[in-house]
């Protein structure tokens with residue numbers, strides 16, 4: 001069996017999983033950067049670089065109050081100190097700037113965010 005770790009832009013991990021486990025030696029016990037359980041994939045958010053943080057299925061890149069991903073790389077205005085780069089999907093507070101009000105539900109669905117989670121639109125024309 002192949003390791004089921006998803007490397008994001010480069011696809012699934014091609015190594016063999018450890019016998020009886022779902023992940024290869026490299027990815028077994030890689031912890032989610034947000035909540036600390038077994039990570040399943042690498043964050044695919046991009047700025048100047050790909051974020052690449054290990055995450056579980058319940059966690060996601062946090063959308064900043066500006067509607068961007070907080071800036072991956074440098075030269076971005078600083079965000080409040082208590083702003084975290086990653087959060088639980090159900091703790092997502094803002095929708096990205098490119099999400100139009102009428103597409104909010106679709107965006108939630110695509111990102112597996114529960115429908116009853118209220119997110120603030122940051123859409124700019």
Ligand SMILES: [Zn+2]
Pocket residue numbers: 003004005013014015023024025026027
């Ligand atoms: Zn692997």
Ligand SMILES: [Zn+2]
Pocket residue numbers: 032033034035036037055056057058059
């Ligand atoms: Zn997590």
Ligand SMILES: [Zn+2]
Pocket residue numbers: 043044045051052053060061062085086
């Ligand atoms: Zn990320």
